[in-house]
Amino acid sequence: MRTLAVILGDHLNEDSAAFDGFDPRQDAVWMAEATDESQHVPSHKARTVLFLSAMRHFRDRLRARGLTVIYQELQPGSLAGLLQRDIEQYAPERVICVWPGDFRLKEALSPQVHQFLEDRHFLSTPDDFRRHAEGRKQLRLEYFYREMRRRYRILMEGDQPEGGAWNFDADNREPLPAAGPGKMPPPLRFPPDATTQAVMADVEQQLPGNPGSLASFSWPVTREQALEALQDFVTHRLPLFGRYQDAMWTAEPFLYHSLISSSLNLKLLDPREVLAAVEQAPAPLAAREGFIRQILGWREYVRGLYWLKMPGYAELNALDAQAALPRFYWTGDTEMACLRDAIGQTLEHGYAHHIQRLMVTGLYAMLLGVAPRAIHEWYLAVYVDAVEWVELPNVIGMSQFADGGIMASKPYAASGKYIDRMSNHCGGCRFDPAQSTGPRACPFTTLYWDFLMRHEQTLRKVPRMDMQLRNLVRLKPEQKKAIAEQAADIIRTGCPTTSSSAPAAASAPLWSNV
Numbered sequence: 001m002r003t004l005a006v007i008l009g010d011h012l013n014e015d016s017a018a019f020d021g022f023d024p025r026q027d028a029v030w031m032a033e034a035t036d037e038s039q040h041v042p043s044h045k046a047r048t049v050l051f052l053s054a055m056r057h058f059r060d061r062l063r064a065r066g067l068t069v070i071y072q073e074l075q076p077g078s079l080a081g082l083l084q085r086d087i088e089q090y091a092p093e094r095v096i097c098v099w100p101g102d103f104r105l106k107e108a109l110s111p112q113v114h115q116f117l118e119d120r121h122f123l124s125t126p127d128d129f130r131r132h133a134e135g136r137k138q139l140r141l142e143y144f145y146r147e148m149r150r151r152y153r154i155l156m157e158g159d160q161p162e163g164g165a166w167n168f169d170a171d172n173r174e175p176l177p178a179a180g181p182g183k184m185p186p187p188l189r190f191p192p193d194a195t196t197q198a199v200m201a202d203v204e205q206q207l208p209g210n211p212g213s214l215a216s217f218s219w220p221v222t223r224e225q226a227l228e229a230l231q232d233f234v235t236h237r238l239p240l241f242g243r244y245q246d247a248m249w250t251a252e253p254f255l256y257h258s259l260i261s262s263s264l265n266l267k268l269l270d271p272r273e274v275l276a277a278v279e280q281a282p283a284p285l286a287a288r289e290g291f292i293r294q295i296l297g298w299r300e301y302v303r304g305l306y307w308l309k310m311p312g313y314a315e316l317n318a319l320d321a322q323a324a325l326p327r328f329y330w331t332g333d334t335e336m337a338c339l340r341d342a343i344g345q346t347l348e349h350g351y352a353h354h355i356q357r358l359m360v361t362g363l364y365a366m367l368l369g370v371a372p373r374a375i376h377e378w379y380l381a382v383y384v385d386a387v388e389w390v391e392l393p394n395v396i397g398m399s400q401f402a403d404g405g406i407m408a409s410k411p412y413a414a415s416g417k418y419i420d421r422m423s424n425h426c427g428g429c430r431f432d433p434a435q436s437t438g439p440r441a442c443p444f445t446t447l448y449w450d451f452l453m454r455h456e457q458t459l460r461k462v463p464r465m466d467m468q469l470r471n472l473v474r475l476k477p478e479q480k481k482a483i484a485e486q487a488a489d490i491i492r493t494g495c496p497t498t499s500s501s502a503p504a505a506a507s508a509p510l511w512s513n514v
Contacts, residue, residue, distance in 0.1 A: 002026040004070075004092035006083065006113065008105070009037070009051040010387050011098050012058040012223075013267035017117040018098050024066050028090070031055055032072035032082040035206060040104070041381040044212035046219070046350035048203050050384045053196040053221040054266050060195070061222075074202045080108040087112060101265075101387040103310045121267050122300060123152065129304025139305065139406060142166070145297030154279055154296060155289055167293060168286035172242040175422050176249055187254050188232035189218035190225050211330055211382060212347050219262055219350075219384060226263035230274060233258040234281045242287035246355045248423035250337070253345040257353045258291070261385040264299075271295050302393040305407060309393075314373065316396055318404030319455055321369040326494030329361070329378055334495055336443060337429035338419050339364060350384035357383075358412055360419065362399030366411065367447035368491060369454075372402035410464035413451055416442035431496075437482045443496050450487030453480060 005018040007029055018029075033055065038048045052074065059071050070090070072082050087095065094114045100106045106116070118125060132147065133139055146166055149155060155162040192200060200214050220226040233241075237256040244256050263269045278291050306313070328334040332343040342356040352361070357379070365375040376395045380386045397407025416433030420426040426433050431442040436449050452459065452472045459465045475483075490496055 001028055001090050001092040002094070004028055004030050004087070004090065004095045006095060006097035006109070007031050007058070008079075008097070008100055009055050010101050010266050011119075012054055013121055013270065014061070015120075015270075016098055016267070017120055018096060020117075022067070024068065028068040028070055028092075029059075029062055030070045030083065030086060030095075031059055032079055032086075033074040034072075034079045034082055035074065035076050036078040038203075038207055038210060041377045042210050043207075044347075044350045044382045044384065045203050045207065045210050045214050046212050046217050047382070047384045047386065048207060048210065049196065049199050049214060049217055050219050050221065050262060050350070051266070052203070053192075053199045054268065056195050056199065057222045074199075074206055076206075078108065079105065080112065083109065083112050101389040103306075103314075103388065121270060122303060123148065123271060123296065124300045124304060126304060126307040129301075129308055132304070133308055138409075140409065141297055141301050144301050144304075145293060148296050148300060152275075152296065154275055155285075155292060163285045163289075168242065168289050171284075171286035172290050173246040174243050176244055176247045176255075176424075180249055180424070181244075181247075181252060181255060184256070185232075185236045187237070187259050188229055190220055190229075191218055196221055212350055216348055220260075220268065223268045226260065226268035229260050229263060230258075230269060230277060233260060234277050234283075238278065238281055238287055238291065239283040240287065242284065242290035245290060245353075246359075246422055248338070248341075248353075248356060248360070248419070248425065250341050250424055250428065253349060253351060253353075255353070259351070264295075265385050265387050265390065271299070299390065302397075302407075303389050305393050305397070306389045309403075309406070313396060313403065313406075314376070314392060316403045316406075317372050318402055319366075319369070319400075319458065321366070321400070321402070322371055323369040323491060324494065325365070325370050325374040325378055326368070328495060335430055336364075336495070337431075338423060338425040338444075341425060346382050350382065352383070355422065357394075358399055359414065359422070362395065363412065363414060364444065364447070366400050367413065367444065367451045368494065369451075370400075372396055372400045375400060405462065410462050411459070413448060413465075413468065414444075415448040416444035419444060437479075437486050441486060443490050446483055446486050447490060449475065449480075449483045453484060 005022065005027065007018060033052050059069050062069050070086055075082060095112055096115045096117060097109060097113045098117045099119045100109065132144055149161065150159065200217065220229050237258070241256045247255060249255065260269060260274065264271060264274065274295055275292055278288050281288060329343060332340050332347055334340050338360050342352050342360045346352045376392055379395050380388060380391050393407060397403045399412065401408065401411035416426065420433040430440065432440045433442040433445055435441040436445045452468060456469065456472065459469060
């Protein structure tokens with residue numbers, strides 16, 4: 001054998017560099033399902049099924065083209081261990097692999113892989129981002145995003161942005177009407193075929209203790225399905241995506257969101273075709289720009305930052321957060337309505353949209369002072385679209401401010417009033433977002449003020465926190481004392497002591513109880 005091309009679970013694109021010069025007469029593809037990849041963090045069953053089903057469908061597609069595919073279905077052990085076994089059996093002259101999306105995995109495979117190839121799925125490379133970062137005192141999405149818009153001539157009129165502005169946040173991010181989202185076409189879903197059902201059976205048998213449910217699994221697992229999902233979003237939900245992209249509503253997990261992030265991250269979709277479809281869609285400019293910023297801007301930006309700053313970035317903890325992750329993150333068993341809804345749908349679908357992640361589950365963890373690595377590992381475990389290159393920077397930098405401002409210009413700290421403004425959760429919750437102390441005080445509001453007090457000296461150095469800190473000055477000493485005492489009790493237990501939820505886990509999360 002001349003070349004063994006290692007194809008990872010998030011490298012499922014037929015135009016991958018791994019196939020350049022591929023000769024079916026003397027080269028082979030290698031793919032494997034290793035249980036360690038679902039156990040180094042306790043991967044949601046839906047996440048594992050999505051990856052493995054997409055891999056098996058891709059395997060079958062390659063074999064139909066006449067390629068030799070050496071494929072190991074779900075087996076105990078590590079990818080590196082399974083690869084080494086097959087290298088010894090087939091004795092290839094060289095082993096190649098496209099750049100992994102996980103620093104851990106790249107390190108593990110390095111002894112066996114002769115060459116890591118550029119992942120040209122992306123519109124920028126780690127070297128591109130390194131050049132962008134050189135000489136800059138601060139890294140900010142806005143400047144990188146403008147460079148990418150100009151480079152790829154997307155939503156541009158000459159050298160100026162279409163519509164005269166680089167972003168249209170002022171037109172976006174509204175709460176839903178009081179009556180709710182109204183009637184809208186449900187997102188396109190894909191019932192499991194025989195291949196997916198076989199994967200589901202394997203996962204239930206070999207990984208029974210992993211979190212989450214497979215009862216509603218219907219994610220795209222092939223390129224054809226991913227293209228259908230893209231068209232469904234562009235046709236039915238993109239026009240209102242911008243306006244309501246930050247809105248939340250009880251028992252409405254999807255609203256106007258695209259549900260294509262997992263297809264992008266598995267490489268079933270190419271970002272160029274997504275950008276073209278959105279740019280040309282008959283939708284308001286504010287909606288199109290808001291979505292394009294996520295793909296052309298944020299997605300490329302976080303990947304660049306990940307490879308620029310790893311491995312040390314994963315260990316950052318600028319706010320010295322040390323608390324355990326509350327046990328209810330693995331069960332949804334909490335009286336806080338917003339958290340119960342976001343975590344419940346996460347366990348059911350392996351999905352929550354970006355504001356639920358940033359301003360509900362992420363916000364609570366930051367205000368509580370959860371150790372950044374613990375909440376990072378939770379996000380990596382429970383979401384179907386989670387690959388570390390995109391998940392870790394969003395959690396460490398954006399959600400937890402654990403990098404001290406490398407990624408974002410301020411902590412995304414807010415009280416329960418933000419959730420009240422952007423959702424209907426508070427109307428059905430026993431806690432009052434306007435109260436910071438007492439039996440009905442919203443834990444978000446209590447912890448918000450306590451967060452400002454605990455970190456006041458650090459936050460004084462963050463210019464965009466000035467307004468929030470000025471509000472802190474208005475609190476009387478007795479108010480501060482009462483807030484601090486109530487917050488200390490919440491931090492000690494992980495939730496309000498009047499809640500029926502269990503206390504915070506002392507060490508490892510008890511995902512086997514889910």
